[in-house]
Amino acid sequence: MIDNNDKSSLHNRWNMRILGIYFSNGLKRIFGKNSGRVIAIIYLAFCLIFWECRYSIWQPYGYFQNLQKFMTSVLVLILIPSVTFALTFLIGMPFGxxxxxxxxxxxxxxxxxxxxxxxxxxxxxxxxxxxxxxxxxxxxxxxxxxxxxxxxxxxxxxxxxxxxxxxxxxxxxxxxxxxGENRLSDYIEWSENLLSDENFEIVLGEGYSGRVSVNIAKIPHMLIGGSTGSGKSVLLKLVLMQCVKKDAKVYIADFKGGVDFPPIWHIKCSLLTDEKTLYKVLVSITDELQNRKQILRTAGVANIDEYNRNAEKKLYRIVFACDEIAEVLDKTGLSKQQKDEILKIESELSIIARQGRAFGIHLVFATQRPDAAILNGQIRNNIDTRICGRADNVLSQIILDNTDASDKIAKSSQGRFLTNSGKIFQAYWFDENIL
Missing domain, CATH: 3.30.980.10 (Threonyl-trna Synthetase; Chain A, domain 2)
Incomplete structure (x- = not known):
């Protein structure tokens, strides 16, 4: 137990540390800038003048002139350092x-x-x-x-x-x-001027400090999760819409027959509605990955961006997306043959997850519950961008590896998301019938 004397000693030491820290902080602020150094020189000159003129300010007289001079000098010697310390301390101490x-x-x-x-x-x-x-x-x-x-x-x-x-x-x-008085809007409409000019930067929504985005040229794969009605499908489409506008080739796996995607999406993207077609497309994508590997090796470059800077015929980016990855990879209740088919699909996705970044091939998945039974570790561990909407503790833990989405996103929220880097944002709403 800490007695009262120990507490008093700790408190006194704490106060002395505060004085020392803010005084040191003040010195850094003063001498960290040229303007501060100039002001310090002017102040020093003022102190010297004040010292030289000390007897003019307090003129000694009478029989005790020498004593008065001595006392004046002592007073000035105490006053100048005290004022200097106080000013430096106040400069180093932020308001509030x-x-x-x-x-x-x-x-x-x-x-x-x-x-x-x-x-x-x-x-x-x-x-x-x-x-x-x-x-x-x-x-x-x-x-x-x-x-x-x-x-x-x-x-x-x-x-x-x-x-x-x-x-x-x-x-x-x-x-x-x-x-704290600033709050996020519950509805923010997308406009074309929000489309980023930066190479494959995808704008997601508005956070407390402004626009939230992710650059898939640097962080290639994305996982979007959340409970039913959280807005994850709209966010997925927002991401894919921008990929289309940036001239990427977009493939979308949707085993509900593509009914969730308006007709314009069937024209601008490739909708894959069954396992056989999906597997063939994934094989063609991994074949293209191997082809690009040879192209980049021959060109002596490390990634697609370096290649495209000087190439006459540029390589386009490829995005494979799925609105509910569980519909593709869930093996529950399947026969051995059906499970083997899914394992083949998983194998192709694993290749893309591991190697896709350098070659401009990306995965974007949305799902309600991406646990280990749905998304294996090899794929999951290579998806660095994770975004979670409204969720309970378990779902938030699965997607973000923490329960923050459950704590920070209201149960009634729609379109509100939390990234695995800790940023909360309201996703843009857009008319998905116009692509």
Whole structure:
């Protein structure tokens, strides 16, 4: 047990650490910029002038002139360092930092010594003036605890957190956030000017800090999950619509006969409605993968983007999508022959999942429950972009490897999603009859 004396000692040491940290922070701010150095030089010159003129300000007189001069000098020697320290401390202490620490104390977000994280800086993101960037000294609280307590931190500080990451070292955590009064719209309509000019960047929706997107040229495969009515099929179509507009060749497996896709999709994409056709197409895609492997090797390049920069005949990207992957890969209740057919399909998908990135071949799956019985580890482990809509704890755990979707997405939400990188967004709605 810690007695009152120990608590008092810890509290005093904590206060001294705060003074030291903010003073050091102030020095870094002052001397970190040319303008700060210039101001520091002007201030130093002012202090020297003040010292030289100290007797003019407090003129000694009478019988005790020497004593008065001595006392004046001592007073100035105390005043200049004290003011300098105070100004440096205030420059290093962000506005509202004490209130932030107190609020974190109130929710018990402290280390074993009872010390709450300390706000080192607070600034506005240059690229988005809605976004604040908060930089904290952690005092031994690891990033994992910050993410586990995100909801409590948001409530305590009245913010919506968009991203949390470590700073230059593990003793610093940086939070990108917006004011707690900002909220996501429940409905955001797609417009053509939202289509990204960047090479195969796919725009998904609006998050707290702005547009949320994923570049499948860098992160090639995508898994979208969520309960019935969460909006995952609309999000899948939003992704595929942009792929079509970016001139990718899109194949869609839909064993419901393609009824979920309006006629225009049957013209712009290839709809695969049975296992035999699906298998033949997957074989042709993996054959194309091997062909591209030889083309890139001959050209001496590492990926499709490098090849297309100089090639006269460019290679198009290929996207294989499925609205409910369980309809394709579920083996429950099937005969051995039927299971063998599915295993062949799995084998082709595994090749694409492992090797597709460099050759511009991508997988985009939507499913309600992508557990191990549906999506094997070899395919699943190569899908780096995972997005979850409304879900219970079990479904969220399956898709994101955590229960955050259950905690952060309201049960009544539609079109609201959470990425495996922790970003919440409202997906764009678009008219799927126009492609």
């Amino acid at each position: 930092s004490i209130g932030v620490s107190n609020n974190l104390h109130r929710i018990g977000f402290v280390n074993s010594a009872g010390e709450a994280p300390l706000l080192l800086s607070k600034s506005v993101d240059k690229s988005n003036d809605r976004v604040m960037i908060l930089k904290f000294k952690t005092f031994g609280i690891p990033l994992s605890e910050w993410t586990d307590n995100q909801d409590r931190i948001e409530s305590a500080l009245n913010i919506h957190i968009d991203e949390m990451r470590e700073g230059d070292d593990c003793r610093v955590v940086i939070i990108r956030c917006v004011d």
